[in-house]
Amino acid sequence: MVHGTYYRHWHSIKKQGLSRMNRRHIHFAPGLPGQDGVISGMRSSCEIYIYVDLTKALAAGFKFFKSSNNVILCPGDEAGFLPPQYFVKVVDKKTGKHV
Numbered sequence: 001m002v003h004g005t006y007y008r009h010w011h012s013i014k015k016q017g018l019s020r021m022n023r024r025h026i027h028f029a030p031g032l033p034g035q036d037g038v039i040s041g042m043r044s045s046c047e048i049y050i051y052v053d054l055t056k057a058l059a060a061g062f063k064f065f066k067s068s069n070n071v072i073l074c075p076g077d078e079a080g081f082l083p084p085q086y087f088v089k090v091v092d093k094k095t096g097k098h099v
Helices: 007-016 054-059
Strands: 002-005 026-028 048-052 072-074 087-092
Touching: 002 007, 002 026, 007 048
Parallel strands: none
Antiparallel strands: 002 048, 026 072, 048 087
16 A cells, blocks of 8 residues: 655655645555556655555554545544554655665
């Protein structure tokens, strides 16, 4: 499960976690763009891929839903965040290197 984002947001994401912002959910893709079954879930212009440990997040009580177009949605905690402790790895889209 992957969330795509931009370097300009990374500083706050690595401290606070992913935020649903003004939306109802944080959006994830089941894989990378172009992979089998990945229709939507992140913008093609994103610069960073944040991989999330779904099993660990579910065990902690986070809820996840799948939309009809295969986007994975999470409302986050009571403040709308999925904390960084559930990140498995963060990768630069162009270089493939860990951020």
